[in-house]
Amino acid sequence: MKNFRLLWDFMKGNRLLYLASIISIGIATIFSFLSPLVIRYTIDTVIGGNAANVPLWVINIIDSIGGAETLRQKIWLCSIAVVLLSLINGIFTYFKGKWSAVASESIAQNMKDMLYDKLQNVTYDYYVKAETGDLIQRCTSDVDTVRRFLSMQLVEVGRAIFMLIMAISIMFSLDVRMTVVSMALIPGIFLFSTLYYMKVKDSFLECDESEGKLTTVLQENLTGVRVVRAFARQQYEREKFDEINRDFRGKVTHLISLLAWYWSFSDFLSMLQTGIVVVLGVYWTVSGHMTLGTLVVFTTYEGMLLWPVRQMGRILTDMGKTSVALGRIKEILDEQLDEDEEEGLKPDIQGNIEFSHVNFKYENGKEVLHDITFKVKKGQTVAILGPTGSGKSTLMHLLHRLYDYESGSIKIDGVELRNIDKKWLREKIGIVLQEPFLYSKTIKENLKMAKEGVDEDRIYQSARIAHIHDVITSFEKGYDTLVGERGVTLSGGQKQRVAIARALIKDCPILIFDDSLSAVDTETDAAIRKALKERKKDVTTFIISHRINTLSEADLILVMEEGRITEMGKHETLVNKPGLYRRIWEIQNTKEDILTA
The missing domain is CATH 1.20.1560.10 (ABC transporter type 1, transmembrane domain)
Incomplete structure (x- = not known):
């Protein structure tokens, strides 16, 4: 009844x-x-x-x-x-x-x-x-x-x-x-x-x-x-x-x-x-x-x-x-809504982020993150490296408030993350996933979804930074090209770059790249990162990747294993001490030497 x-x-x-x-x-x-x-x-x-x-x-x-x-x-x-x-x-x-x-x-x-x-x-x-x-x-x-x-x-x-x-x-x-x-x-x-x-x-x-x-x-x-x-x-x-x-x-x-x-x-x-x-x-x-x-x-x-x-x-x-x-x-x-707390704060977000002794586990009871502590200043680039299941993406999910941490503290510009209005927060954070989702619409329509009423000059500028503008204009219908369901008509690298351009259109003070450069070649990867640096100096950027070349220029590198930060520092420091980062660097350098020999 x-x-x-x-x-x-x-x-x-x-x-x-x-x-x-x-x-x-x-x-x-x-x-x-x-x-x-x-x-x-x-x-x-x-x-x-x-x-x-x-x-x-x-x-x-x-x-x-x-x-x-x-x-x-x-x-x-x-x-x-x-x-x-x-x-x-x-x-x-x-x-x-x-x-x-x-x-x-x-x-x-x-x-x-x-x-x-x-x-x-x-x-x-x-x-x-x-x-x-x-x-x-x-x-x-x-x-x-x-x-x-x-x-x-x-x-x-x-x-x-x-x-x-x-x-x-x-x-x-x-x-x-x-x-x-x-x-x-x-x-x-x-x-x-x-x-x-x-x-x-x-x-x-x-x-x-x-x-x-x-x-x-x-x-x-x-x-x-x-x-x-x-x-x-x-x-x-x-x-x-x-x-x-x-x-x-x-x-x-x-x-x-x-x-x-x-x-x-x-x-x-x-x-x-x-x-x-x-x-x-x-x-x-x-x-x-x-x-x-x-x-x-x-x-x-x-x-x-x-x-x-x-x-x-x-x-x-x-x-x-x-x-x-x-x-x-x-x-x-009857499902629970992703609701904000009453009177959620809407601070002016600059990009200063602090994680302090953060712990998190899913409903099954398995703890995923253990005692995560680090600081990021406005405009810095943070690179995250770690094996599958080490908690890299979960860390970014917490920052995006897709999940809420159980203990510890996460602050953005001195304001506790839990107290910030979710919608307001997500409008200030741009995220590009490893498997980007594109709708069965034109490329222009997919890009316009990032921001209502965005002008075409902004679209073209973001596409150039993502090194996809020339590719799009080479298509018969240019920006009016239909990409098919889930972007099936584009290659993996092209989809990732369109998704990057879409995130850049939002002009957010915080950007997250969740292994979203994995499908592009190293040369394009380097060009995109260079363009991002030249675009704006005060954007706090998080990059999850397994490429040392992608991570090496970051202001701070976090190495994660089994939900813990096991190494932290700059590239020059980490390659000179034993650990996962140095092992991966040696393996990738060996491969490059073999390929160039």
């Missing part, structure tokens, strides 16, 4: 439309029940000559047009009455469909907006654990499941209630004994529908989770298609997809079997109930205990009575599926 309380919240702003839709289907139901009564009056009174068993106000209306004798002479008027009643029924059914569709589409739009907004603001750690394919399914398939329920089934609940009340009340007024017979198996059908709902709900959850895995495999394969081709792993990928697909097919087949079993058995019970009504009704009609018109009404109403009962099974089935979808949507909406 908690999930459906969430649905009630989603309906805010559209509840009146649903109320109007339910009222419309109620009016349509009333007119649909009047048609069999007109047919009964025509058979029993107009044709059969029996006394009319109808309310007094109906008799007054009939008498005003000449009574039953006039209708007997102009029996086509009864046909027109049935047609008019059906027409009015159709008009209100149309309004029901229109209003429920408009409301459900509006709610689906609001849900997608809420989910997208939430995913923009959840913590960075959430995406480390989440699967992209599963998130896509929750924002599309699960939302569409809720939309279909709101559009088709929610209003049908009102219709079913109206039909049950109308059918039972009219049938009791006509013949109590026949009404009891008509309802003999209905409690059993309803009980069967309820038990079925409890069974099928788990199957819907299994199918949704399996579909999420299938979507994830497909998304990963399409994203990593170049890796698949490069290692000739197409057959492996086909087999992996086939395994997940077969599991999904098996779960869906099981679900369809449950559906087929339900509808076939409920059809049997419904037909059995109808058969009982027809057999006993014919017997009582022949024996004179009931009129032919009443038999026609009961056989017609029996179908109307059984429909909402059987429909209850479908409603409960879709309700189960919707409950599962709402639960998966709610999991996203």
Whole structure:
């Protein structure tokens, strides 16, 4: 029920439309029940000559047009009455469909907006654990499941209630004994529908989770298609997809079997109930205990009575599926936001940074950073070297407040990092990742994303510093060249340089290069670093790299091993004492000597 309380919240702003839709289907139901009564009056009174068993106000209306004798002479008027009643029924059914569709589409739009907004603001750690394919399914398939329920089934609940009340009340007024017979198996059908709902709900959850895995495999394969081709792993990928697909097919087949079993058995019970009504009704009609018109009404109403009962099974089935979808949507909406503390500070950031005895560990309890202490002055360049898993990127994540440190202190220009507004801080820090992400847009559009309203001269200047301007202008369409999804049409080095240019456009006082020069050659690497120095002297720069040539000109070099700073100093100092930095320097120098020999 908690999930459906969430649905009630989603309906805010559209509840009146649903109320109007339910009222419309109620009016349509009333007119649909009047048609069999007109047919009964025509058979029993107009044709059969029996006394009319109808309310007094109906008799007054009939008498005003000449009574039953006039209708007997102009029996086509009864046909027109049935047609008019059906027409009015159709008009209100149309309004029901229109209003429920408009409301459900509006709610689906609001849900997608809420989910997208939430995913923009959840913590960075959430995406480390989440699967992209599963998130896509929750924002599309699960939302569409809720939309279909709101559009088709929610209003049908009102219709079913109206039909049950109308059918039972009219049938009791006509013949109590026949009404009891008509309802003999209905409690059993309803009980069967309820038990079925409890069974099928788990199957819907299994199918949704399996579909999420299938979507994830497909998304990963399409994203990593170049890796698949490069290692000739197409057959492996086909087999992996086939395994997940077969599991999904098996779960869906099981679900369809449950559906087929339900509808076939409920059809049997419904037909059995109808058969009982027809057999006993014919017997009582022949024996004179009931009129032919009443038999026609009961056989017609029996179908109307059984429909909402059987429909209850479908409603409960879709309700189960919707409950599962709402639960998966709610999991996203309940995620913790990457929120700022109240009244976060917005200091003038210059770039003076101090780490003091900082420790950090992830949720799994493994400590990643141990007693990190160092100082950086405004405009200095800090280089970080270390093996994979030593904590280099995590250190920069703390500075960017993607994670918050547990103990110790990080200060920027004397202000504690935790007290600085996150959005303000991130606007002042430019970061270029090792695997830069480019959108499937033009190069110019990707660069403009860094700063709203940036002029073209600024774009060209940043591209020149990143040594990518000449490459871009050599393309047929220049800066209007489409880069393809994730920048697939550019080489690794070109993507990194476009990402560097994008970061430079922000003109931040702090720049972070997280191994983002790894895909460019050493000559271009040196040229970019030289251009950066000439561009602005007061930008504090962090460079993570495994190239000694890239690190050697830094004002401060940090060597990290197993989450600790094991060496610290300038290039000239570190190469003259034993340690990881000297070993890597010797290995890289040896390789260069071999290549130049």
